[in-house]
Amino acid sequence: MSSLDVLLVIFLSILTTVQSALYRFIPEDSDVFVDCADRPEMNGINDWANILDYSFDDEGIIHARGTVTILWDIEQTDRVTMDIELKKYARGTWDQTFLSVKISDFCKDMRDTNSMVYDSWSKHITLEEGEEIPCLGKGVRIVD
Numbered sequence: 001m002s003s004l005d006v007l008l009v010i011f012l013s014i015l016t017t018v019q020s021a022l023y024r025f026i027p028e029d030s031d032v033f034v035d036c037a038d039r040p041e042m043n044g045i046n047d048w049a050n051i052l053d054y055s056f057d058d059e060g061i062i063h064a065r066g067t068v069t070i071l072w073d074i075e076q077t078d079r080v081t082m083d084i085e086l087k088k089y090a091r092g093t094w095d096q097t098f099l100s101v102k103i104s105d106f107c108k109d110m111r112d113t114n115s116m117v118y119d120s121w122s123k124h125i126t127l128e129e130g131e132e133i134p135c136l137g138k139g140v141r142i143v144d
Contacts, residue, residue: 048072054144068142076137080106107135 035044045051054066074080086099101116103109109117111133122133126143134140 065144068144070136070138070140070142072136073138074136076107076135076140078137080136082106110135 035046036042049071050069051066054064054068082101082103084101084103086097087094088097089095103117106117109115110122112118113123124144125133127133134142
């Protein structure tokens, strides 16, 4: 599993809509994104994106807002494929959960109004009039 896979699992799990009556997100650490101590070769979110002005609010559901600048050295025309497995940390080990997602073209799914990626993330991106949702690429700024 690459570092991007791990980062995207964390990022998408945070952005996934959850019924607040059933679950409440309470981070153990004030820093939501923490590098994996047992897999240092995976790097961390700060190697992939600049999220210094990103914040999270818990108002019944989780609201993430701010600007993310992509640091990953890719072009917007590159195809990004993801295999995502949500795991939970329990009793000192990472356990499998039932959630597993494969995204064959992330940019296409960001713009497809029927996709999970669009529903949980892209529709919240702030755009100028007539602007298209940007694909991931080095230097791209995404404003939520």
